[in-house]
Amino acid sequence: MLDGMIILWTILTILSLIYVSYDLIFVTPNPYLMKIGWILVTMYTGVFGLFIYLLSCKEPIAQTHEEFIKPLWKHAVGSTIHCLAGDATGIIILAVFLSFFSVSIPFEITLEYIGGFAFGLLIFQSIFMKKMLKGNYFYAIRKTLFPEWLSMNLIMGGMIPVMVIWMILDPISKDPTSLHFFARMSLASIIGAFFSFFGNRWLVKHGLKHGMMTTRKDEKLETMKEMSHEKVSKAKLTLAMFLSFLGLLLGIAISIIFAMHFTA
Structure with missing residues (x-):
């Protein structure tokens, strides 16, 4: 049963990937990053990503792309995609x-977090965002450190229980040559x-991260300094990170509780 579901999910993922890749290359005017x-x-x-x-x-x-992506929630999606693409890639590697x-x-889990x-x-945020941040790599690292760290904590907080629980229940999912590994990482992502x-x-609303963007042929990426930034108090930043x-x-904690219960 599980094997059949995983095979179906893999097929649908391949089809989704083909469609999204084609649309991004030939239709939707997104910047390359x-x-x-x-x-x-x-x-x-x-399929979730396609949806x-x-x-x-x-x-x-x-x-109509510029008008279509105006709502805040769509910008938040764009910010999440940018973060997940980098963090999940590092975790999976x-x-x-x-x-x-x-x-x-x-x-x-500790090494995967790091x-x-x-x-x-260092790669997906700073290198890809360098052009939007004065073209300086180290300046880009400094400017993206806080939002990347905050996003990473939340991504990993969601991924850890899935990765740990699935790995305990289905040991074969630790093997990267198995489709079970792909399914485990997919659900975790x-x-x-x-x-x-x-x-x-929250980060996009307060001008700490970019959201969805539109870049048509021969257009350049807008720089971060041209984007609207609110001044966020240290108290708010501290609370958000907390x-x-x-x-x-x-x-x-969820992972530990499950592991203790399963091995008891």
Whole structure:
């Protein structure tokens, strides 16, 4: 039963990926970093990613993308996609690498957190956002550190319970050559995206992250300094980061409770 569902999910994911990739290349005017983000996220989340793409990003009629993506929730989706694409990629790469070693679950999750955060910040955020942030890589790191960290905590808070519980119940899902591994990471990415959306909405609303964007042929990306920023108090920033860590700890706690109950 589970094998059949996983095979079906894999087929639907491949079809979703083909459609989204084609549409991004030939139809919807997204900047290249968002195109890459959507393709990666659709690869990880399958039909769910396709559904969200159709609702929030796909240009319904020619020359209407700018108007179509105006609602705040769509910008929050764009921010979430950008974050998930980097973080989940780092997490999955580490999961594949660690599958060749015998390591404890806590150690594996810790390394995946570090890997996801590092990949998301140093590659997907800073390199891809450099052109929007004065063209300076280290300045981009500094400007994206807080939003990336907050988003990462929420993504990992959602992903950890899924990854741990599924791995305990289905040990074969640790093997990256198995479709069970893909299914485990896919569900974890979906749950992580859901929890991260609310944090990204707050970040976009306060001008701390970009949202959905439109870039037509021969147009350049707008710079972050041209975007509207609100001054956010240190108290609000501290509270937001605290809540993100609370979400991370909640995910860890759920995993620990389940592991203790299962192994008791």
